[in-house]
Amino acid sequence: MKTLQLPQESDTLEVGRRLGALLRAGDLLLLDGPLGAGKTVLTRGIAAGMGVTGRITSPTFVIARVHEPETGGLALVHVDAYRLGGLEEIDDLDLDTDLTEAAVVVEWGEGLADQLSDTHLVVRLRRRDDDVRELTLEPHGEGWLERLGELTG
Template identity: 90%
Template sequence: MRTVELPQESDTLEFGRRLGAALRAGDLLLLDGPLGAGKTVLTRGIAAGMGVTGRITSPTFVIARVHRPDGDGPALVHVDAYRLGGLDEIDDLDLDTDLTDAAVVVEWGEGLADQLSDTHLMVRLRRREDDVRELTLEPHGEGWTERLGELTG
């Protein structure tokens, strides 16, 4: 487990860019944190790192959005699981199929989407009283520990 301080929104975007550049098809990221913690800002950075252009917004009302990169590389599937009622609704999204050719980022996915893969990265975001975000990375399964070492130095 690693924790990173992100004092400015630009730091959250930049960390997301580095994380996005390291993602590959089959990667599953679960984002956890209260409203305003920076989950969608981080996802904007991840998208930029994956070569996705265009507007990245929270998929709260549409549940899931697919973003294609400009050029080669996996697509980004951005999911908001907040309004989902359980495993059946996650299953209806067919995210396990998306994991074959996309990187999947699920906001509010703990306890639901983590069952899609034994290998995933849990990203916890907290906003302190001084407005600094703390990002904690919890690797699950093979490969993430080594990849995180490259990201966080």
């Protein structure tokens, strides 16, 4: 587990870009952090790293959005699990199907969406009193440690 200091929004976007470039079909990322911690900003960076264009906003009211890359490649499924009541509602989204052909990023998903795959990455974001974000990566399952070495090495 490694914690990165992100003093500027551009730092959060850049870490997201580098993380997005590492993603492949079947990857599940769970973003944890309070309101204003930078979860959606990080997701914008992830989308850029995946080649996804267009506006990336929090899917709070629509629950899930699928973002297709501009030129073939991997789609990004962006989910906000904050208002979901439990595993049944996660199952209704059919995210396990999305996991076969897309990368899935779930805000507020820990304790719910982590049940979709034993292999996932928890990304914890915290905002300090001085507005610096701290990002901690917690890999679960095989393969993440090697790939994260490229990101944080």
